[in-house]
Amino acid sequence: MRTTTRTRAVALAAVVTLGASALAGCAEDAEEPGASSGDGGGRTTLTVGVFGVFGLKEAGLYDEYMRQNPDVVIKQTSIERNENYYPQLLTHLGSGSGLADIQAVEVNNIAEVVATQSDKLVDLGKTPGVAESSYLDWKWRQGTAESGATVGLGTDVGPQGICYRKDLFKKAGLPTDREAVGKLWAGDWGKYLAAGRKFQEKAPEGKAFVDSAAGVMAAVTGSYAERYYDKDGEVVYKSNPRVKEAWNIASDFATSGLTAKLQQFQPTWDQGYANGTFATVSCPAWMLGYIKTKAGEQGKDQWDIAQAPKPSNWGGSFLVVPKAGKRTEEAAKLAAWLTAPEQQAKLFAEQGSFPSASAAYDLPAVADSKNAYFGDAPIGKIFAEAAEGAPVQVLGPKDLIIAQNLADVGMLQVDQKGKSPKEGWQAAVKAIDNALDQ
């Protein structure tokens, strides 16, 4: 008898649960769907969808906005990795549902979003309080569609320096002062390679000059205007001498044994920081926090930052407002506020994300900023110089895929599997050809 009772209870529960969830569906169906809705107090809830730690929340910007606008509640959705975030964003845009009121877009995806999704996005250029002149010119243009609508407002950019370990440089007989280090390779990526060779001659056992060949390649590529696409939107990476130069320099690093043979953003890379197994890494502004966390206490006072051989940019993001949202006007207002120079300066001070609003560079929070972990380096000055010197990059819709395959397929084979640069290049080209072919 006990058995039967229990089975009955289980079955009953099943039916009840199913019924309940179906009913819940009906009930909620009747309501206004969509990500944003008003709550009981008549307040407006705005949602912001970001990937990774975007920093807006962490820097206290939401709290500040909510204090200034007591009728607004801001909630954030975050997905750890852009590779998961971006396809989902596209799916949601395609169906016009499941979207947050404001969505973040990574720079490597912005060209594709602007080209294919701009009809689904609000033109933020017309939002009151948004002034084109306060942004870096190139950042503004990247977020603007052919129709002239500015659908993406720039948040941060990724001007790069070279982070280096003073202790390892000293042991290898290289200068440790950041001005002198900067002069070692100023103006020429080839000099960076030469410095590496010099370092490796006297380097302590088991220490490499640079973390990965792919990191070098990304930095070199980032210092040129044309990378994978030309101005007419043609894919030119195969014949572009700049890309070839970056490839060759990075290959030289790998084949000369100057790298620690790591892959960036993998646990092994983190461990390399923790154990100080490499002396330099090209570091965009947003990476300083990363290094600090990963290298930890032992790396304190060892790391410093110098100018890169050439001004270069790596990474950065945008905010877009989907038209499918219920409160696009309020959302646009919030997006404009979040990307205004003052807020970007705060973001930099708190999170290290470097402003794309050039008007922020003169604000004391940026101009006088120093980083204690990196030997009090004047990072505001270093990155502002790099940002203003960095070329206006020509972006293309498949930048991310091309960059990723060059790095994670081609260069990684050369660096970690000991394939020849030619084999690596062919493997990368083959993968990219396959990836671009619809």
Added chain:
Amino acid sequence: MASEYRSEYRAESEYPAESEYRAAGAGVAVPDVSGADASGAERRARERRSRRYRLDMRWSPYAFVAPFFLFFAAFGLFPLLYTGWASLHRVELTAPGDMEWVGLRNFSRLLDDDFFWNALSNTVTIGLLSTVPQLLMALGIAHLLNYRLRGSMFFRVAALTPYATSVAAATLVFVLLFGRDYGMINWALGLAGFGHIDWQNGSFASQLAVSTIVIWRWTGYNALIYLAAMQSVPADLYESAALDGASRWQQFVHVTLPSLRPTILFTCVVSTIGAMQLFGEPLLFNGSAGASGGSDHQFQTLGLYLYEQGWVNLHLGRASAIAWTMFLILLLIGAVNWLVSRRLLKNEGAAS
């Protein structure tokens, strides 16, 4: 002799019940006739009851399978058909509504697609590396668990805990354990005097590492399934086998294994399907490097390649074609599996 018992057992249990039902239906009809002297109202009531009964008999099987197929039509069949339709088009994830007819091109191009063949061969290799040891070990463990043991409950529950761990959590841990420079496994290998193995870059090493995660998660689960089946083997089969002088090993081979055959077939089918669709482990084993399955695509499985085409390269049409090809390959394997097991059954039927 053992097989004699078994076939009898199967005959009893596997016989389709329809003939029984027909007999039952006839059985009901009988009192209908014999009740001729009963009052008219009573007869009508009985007729109504028996009509309802016949209706019940006829339609209840459909009613039983209906809920499943209803949900299946909405959430299984529709996506499948949509995917089939998409596979004949050029469709990008950036604009899923914008389709351009390309016929079978997405399929025919797979023939020269080195990445597809690479993924297929990786899938088969990893599938064999993970499934075969996993099922053999599970069978052994189940046999041991079938003994009367102290703390048997502990062993059983413990064997299932890996299954309770999500793919994400499990893979995260194993990535750390398999680390090249500071992972625990290389550290232990170092202690034993071996050199470090690059678990991520080596072709075979990375496939072995991915297989290890699969084996770890599923062995205990399969052991429990086998154990459940072993428990339901009637004791008298063993007794009569033992009376005939069969050793323990012979009993295992001639009684346990044949009785487990439906279960073994079941786990083989499920594991094959799982191996063919292997996805989460190789994806996350690659850490942040996306769906390429390593710099040389050395552990990119079909599931991962499909994901890369659809969700990284955004080519929905091409990805759909890969999905359907996977589906067709599995159907082919299933058909072969079915033919072979049918053949085996026949042969054995002839033997006994």
Added chain:
Amino acid sequence: MSVTKSGTQVGRSAPVRVPWGRRGLGAGRHLHGGRWTYAVLIAFTALSLFPLLWTAVAASRTNTRLAQTPPPFWFGGNLLKNLEIAWTDANMGTALLNTTVVAGSVALGTVLFSTLAGFAFAKLRFRFKNLLLLLVIGTMMVPPQLSVVPLYMLVAELRWTDQLQAVILPGLVCAFGVFFMRQYLIQALPGELVEAARMDGAGSLRVIWHIVFPAARPAMAVLGMLTFVQSWNDFFWPIIALTQNGSPTVQVALTGLGRGYIPDQSVIMAGALLGTLPLLAAFVLFGKQIVGGIMQGAVKG
């Protein structure tokens, strides 16, 4: 009793063959395990538990310590801190509640549907039976990665985005469950039992209630547990259908945990631990009932 004696003979003969060694009469389950049986099982258990244990160790350390060699073997002092970060950052309270509702509904619904359909496929004959069964098995072979796009379009059309039924209802299509119940009932449900009930004039509902359900109970328990676990750990579809602010499941909540540009391994490990612990606790609490149910049903079968 001879059984017990043979258990002590284990040490003498060649180790591996011993379990099958000359043991005399009786089925496997009446025999006591020998020393080697325990040795193998203990080794297996250790291997099964170690990665989980090490997850906890990793979650109790700092990120930096995880990157050092030799790797940490024992707990450090950061467990509570990391758990707390993971709990607050990932909105774990809501997530756990939602996941329980989702996994519970999916498990109960699947068990019910699968038992009904499995019974029909195992013991009844009807038109298109084989065709439908093929369809079920075929469904198991559809790679789940791709149905996501059409499924999402459907869910968006129904305006279910970010509501739990978007995850529950598609979760009920469990061809595996139907196949599983069919395989089980073929063996465990004697045809003459059904026949006898039919002779007595029992309708379908009574047959289901009084014969099929009791006979299927152990398998239902196992299937329920398997589906529950599966549904609990599913992440691919939920992260697309649900959001962290709306009604996240645990796996959805965990995707927000990684610190993006600065992922902290020990916090991620703590999150993974938080997501797994409820299941482990359930296993410890109900594992006995589940395994017990299997034994009970098996003896009857």
